[in-house]
Amino acid sequence: MPAVPDKKKKATPPKRQRIKAGRIRNVGQLDPLAGVGSLRGVRVYDVGQGDGLAVIDGNGKPVLHIDYGGRQRNPFMQTPPAQRAARVDAYMPIDASRLVMVTHWDEDHWCSADKGIAARAATWLVPRQVTSPRAVEFAAKKVARMACIPEAWVGVPSYFRAANGDELWWEKIAASGTNAAAHEDCNHTGVAFSLVRRSKSGGQVILLPGDAPFGEVGHYRSHWEDMLTLTGIVAFHHGADTHWTSATRDLLEFWPLTGKQVRVVFSCGVDNSYGHPFPDNYAQLFGGAFLPQRTDDLRRKGAGTYLDLDFA
């Protein structure tokens, strides 16, 4: 007779662990902009709840993938299992010679890669974090080549540069815990990105913070001090209201804009249980200059599978 589960007994949550992978020594060997002429901007795929971004070159080709997620309401839910991998690969096409980076290890930022094949054949450069056993197993067993960003580089921004001078910045924003038993909020210890185009009068920037509030990213402050104008933002944490901070507001409030409007992209699933996004914070900050765009609107309107956020 099969054992009857005791409903009163609480299941012990799975133990979180540290990502196990080697560590990059010379990031130049992975430079995703080697041989790239220029950058056009960033592609934000409709992955439902989560993030799936690709940095696009001047010819419209993805040259670096940032996150490859999609959880609740992901576009692959209705696909029969036998066709799912091919659908994921076609939806967010990825060349095995390209690099994948993840902002952090929450499931909605990587889990589509586990459903497809192509992304797992690429090289991954990732933050070492204490996270779910599922993420740790994926990192250790399912990706062809994976390296971690050394913790010694925390708070030290780096950038890759295209032939025309366009820059792709990235920074591990805070140290991760060494104690695998302690809970780590991965939102705050991951990697944040930005795209910069310089000009004679200064330049412009597009901010890609993952799920980290803008105030936590050191190099955003230096872009602000350099008087780069703000072209667009992928809203942090899918536009959540919960971690909106005064540091975020202070950074964005007086940031000069590139044009008359600033594009704010919300990467989110329709009707999600988290209440994402909450665009009012941005609406208050930017007033009439606020130009919101939502990935969940794409499916609703039959308007394609991604939004491009390009340099002005």
Ligand SMILES: [Zn+2]
């Ligand atoms: Zn997320």
